[in-house]
Amino acid sequence: MSGSSSVKVKKVTQFLNRKYGTIVWWNASTDEVMIGAVLTPQTRWENVEKALRYLRLEGLCSIAAIRDADHATLENAIRCTGFFRIKSARLKSLATRVMDELGGIGAMASQSDDDLRKNLLGIHGIGEETADSILCYGFSRPRFVIDAYTDRICRCAGITTNRHALKSLFEKVLPHDAGVFQQVHAHIVEYAKEYCGKRRCKECTLRTLNG
DNA sequence: GACCAGGTCCTTG
DNA sequence: CAAGGACATGGT
Numbered sequence: 079m080s081g082s083s084s085v086k087v088k089k090v091t092q093f094l095n096r097k098y099g100t101i102v103w104w105n106a107s108t109d110e111v112m113i114g115a116v117l118t119p120q121t122r123w124e125n126v127e128k129a130l131r132y133l134r135l136e137g138l139c140s141i142a143a144i145r146d147a148d149h150a151t152l153e154n155a156i157r158c159t160g161f162f163r164i165k166s167a168r169l170k171s172l173a174t175r176v177m178d179e180l181g182g183i184g185a186m187a188s189q190s191d192d193d194l195r196k197n198l199l200g201i202h203g204i205g206e207e208t209a210d211s212i213l214c215y216g217f218s219r220p221r222f223v224i225d226a227y228t229d230r231i232c233r234c235a236g237i238t239t240n241r242h243a244l245k246s247l248f249e250k251v252l253p254h255d256a257g258v259f260q261q262v263h264a265h266i267v268e269y270a271k272e273y274c275g276k277r278r279c280k281e282c283t284l285r286t287l288n289g
Numbered sequence: 290g291a292c293c294a295g296g297t298c299c300t301t302g
Numbered sequence: 303c304a305a306g307g308a309c310a311t312g313g314t
Contacts (some may be wrong), residue, residue, distance in 0.1 A: 119296035125312065126295090146290050160294085160311040168297090225295040267295065276293070 080112050083237055087251045090235050091285045094265035103264035104215050108183050109140045111216030112176075115208045116168050121159045129156040141183060144182055145173035170204030191219045206241075214263070218256040221247040223263050227270035235284040 106114065117126045132155040132209070133139040138147050153166045180186050180197055189197070194217060198209040206224075215222040224241045233239055246278035249284065252258055 120294055122294050161309045
């Protein structure tokens with residue numbers, strides 16, 4: 079059963095790679111990836127980018143600046159992403175922990191994948207998806223991001239919908255390389271946005287890949 | 290107005 | 303532990 083899941087994952091990722099080729103999807107500094115990852119939940123990406131622009135204008139697009147930022151200024155800059163009170167608190171706790179207890183981003187960059195992940199998950203407001211997003215896109219670590227779009231793709235392709243199972247499946251099947259993980263996840267997001275609705279997939283052809 | 294958007298945490302049963 | 307709700311703005 080797990081063998082056939084592996085085959086499905088390979089077929090899906092090859093199909094997406096032929097369809098989209100190489101795409102640059104989220105090329106940003108570690109600081110910006112961390113901030114964006116906290117702002118992303120339940121929010122359109124365009125609004126996250128808008129908030130990042132506001133933060134840049136306020137000089138708040140870095141972890142160090144956010145730690146020292148005025149609450150009201152921070153909240154106003156990210157208001158357009160929704161949940162702005164919670165998210166500003168999460169940014170604050172993230173920035174404080176990173177700067178004051180983890181030795182800054184430079185020190186984190188020299189930690190092992192597992193230690194880094196553990197430290198991120200220990201921060202209030204950082205869950206599995208946000209942590210893996212930061213690991214994969216911000217620190218170029220081979221941790222596969224499972225999000226709502228991955229769920230949909232796998233539902234359409236007839237692969238398990240259990241997130242932990244999916245994560246280990248993708249990490250087992252794909253080459254253990256952060257760049258590959260970034261590409262595959264970017265492909266999944268592109269495809270799901272276009273073809274896979276929240277409840278039902280529209281005209282995606284993933285189901286037929288197995289036959 | 291209804292429904293959705295790249296989660297996470299807290300509270301209940 | 304599973305399920306339900308809260309968090310909040312912006313777009314279709």
